[in-house]
Amino acid sequence: MAIDKLALIKEVRERTNGGMIDVxxxxxxxxxxxxxxxxxxxxxxKIKAAKKADRISAxxxxxxxxxxxxxxxxxxxxxxxxxxxxxxxxNSVQTIANSLLAANVRKETNxxxxxxxxxxLNEYIDQxxxxxxxxxxxxxxxxxxxxxxxxxxxxxxxxxxxxxIVKISKNDEELAKNIAMHAAAMKPExxxxxxxxxxxxxxxxxxxxxxxxxxxxxxxxxxxxxxxxLNKKLSEIVLVKQVFMIDDSKTIEQLLESKKAKLLxxxxxxxxxxxxxxxxxxxxxxxxxxxx
Numbered sequence: 001m002a003i004d005k006l007a008l009i010k011e012v013r014e015r016t017n018g019g020m021i022d023v024x025x026x027x028x029x030x031x032x033x034x035x036x037x038x039x040x041x042x043x044x045x046k047i048k049a050a051k052k053a054d055r056i057s058a059x060x061x062x063x064x065x066x067x068x069x070x071x072x073x074x075x076x077x078x079x080x081x082x083x084x085x086x087x088x089x090x091n092s093v094q095t096i097a098n099s100l101l102a103a104n105v106r107k108e109t110n111x112x113x114x115x116x117x118x119x120x121l122n123e124y125i126d127q128x129x130x131x132x133x134x135x136x137x138x139x140x141x142x143x144x145x146x147x148x149x150x151x152x153x154x155x156x157x158x159x160x161x162x163x164x165i166v167k168i169s170k171n172d173e174e175l176a177k178n179i180a181m182h183a184a185a186m187k188p189e190x191x192x193x194x195x196x197x198x199x200x201x202x203x204x205x206x207x208x209x210x211x212x213x214x215x216x217x218x219x220x221x222x223x224x225x226x227x228x229x230l231n232k233k234l235s236e237i238v239l240v241k242q243v244f245m246i247d248d249s250k251t252i253e254q255l256l257e258s259k260k261a262k263l264l265x266x267x268x269x270x271x272x273x274x275x276x277x278x279x280x281x282x283x284x285x286x287x288x289x290x291x292x
Contacts, residue, residue, distance in 0.1 A: 003032050012037050014080065015133070058275040059084050060139070061160035063097035071144040071152040071165040072100045075269050079134040089136075090160070092128050096121070096138060107143055142267040150264060155180035162187075164268040170261035178246060179255075183268045188239035191266050196238065204233045239266060 005027070011034055012023045018041050026044075030036035060077035061084060076093045083089050095116060103114045116124040121138070129136045144167050146152050153176025156163035164183040168176050190196050208229040214222060235241040240253040240263060247255070256263055 005032065008032055008034055008037075012041075014082070016041055058272045060271045061090060061093045062156055062163040062269050062271060063094045063160065064154040064156045064163050064165060065094070065097040065101040066152055066154040066165070067101060068152070069146050070101055070104060071146075071154050071167075072097050072105065072141065073143075073154070073163055073165045073267055073269055074100065074141040075139045075271060077135075077137050077139045077272070077275075078132070083132055083134050084160070086132065089128070089132060092124075092136075093160070096124075100141060100143075105141075105143060106145070111138075140269070142269070144265065144267070151176055153177045153180040155184050157184060161271045162269070164266060166266040167264040168256075168261050169264060170259060172259060172261060175255075175259055175261060178244075179252065179263060179266070182242070182245045182252065183239055183266050186239075186242055186245055187270070188242060188268070189237040191239045191263070193234060193238055193241065196234070201230075205230060207233065239263070 008027055009020070009023055012018065012027060013020070015034075016023070016038055018026070022041060022044075023037070026037040026040040027034075030040050058077065059079060059081050060075060062073065062075050064074075065072045074093070074097045076089075076096060078084065078089060099114055099116045099121070103109070105111075105114065111121045114121045119127065125136050125138060142165065144152055144165050146167060149169060151168055151171050151173075153166045153168065153173070154164070155177055162184040164180040166176055166180045166183060168179065205226070208226060211225065214225065217225070231241065235243065235251070240251070240256070242252055244250050244252055244255050250258065252263070
């Protein structure tokens, strides 16, 4: 069976953070045996000593946890999509979310006060980093607290890459979950029209194509045309204006009205939002080294 040299080089690099030339040489010296190559790198001092704390964690998973009074949404990051599929990592992310919920965490809570298996949260994450071999970090979290006549919904996609939590004014678990699911899937930029910055609104208005004969129409008709065009643009970015993904005959706003409910607030996460990922053309780099 032919040896897949590219795959072996990639595996050793991921496990050791070694340089391409050193990794290739280690495999050549070890007859393309991965474990022996790693030993060779260690014994020859070729493994980079980059600290895990300095690495970029741009992959990861989201998790939600909820009871009647509190909903928690967390993002825990790792370095590679390989770890995202790791069952220990998956379970640990959910454990973190559940622990925040169990501790009745609030935004002002000192996270070091939270215990997981007799460890502080930071100790638990450090232990996870050491066990898995990649930098693991709790990047962010959101909390929704239900007051009187307020009710919570939560949704996390099965792949753990998008999730949302919402608060509504009616005790309707299905409605709350459906709105959370819609928010996660449809990627609204804003919850309410009032949340859209004035500059953004003006930019949207400037994008409206004025129909032929517009200037000849009465002022009230012109206003209706412009407002209709603006509403269409807002329906792409504002949650309450979006067409409900389960029933496209109504918007989220109309759905809420039909249920005599109000959306009070919502949070949506997508893994890695705002993190600049380092993209390496591994194949080109590896091929150039193998040919040498």
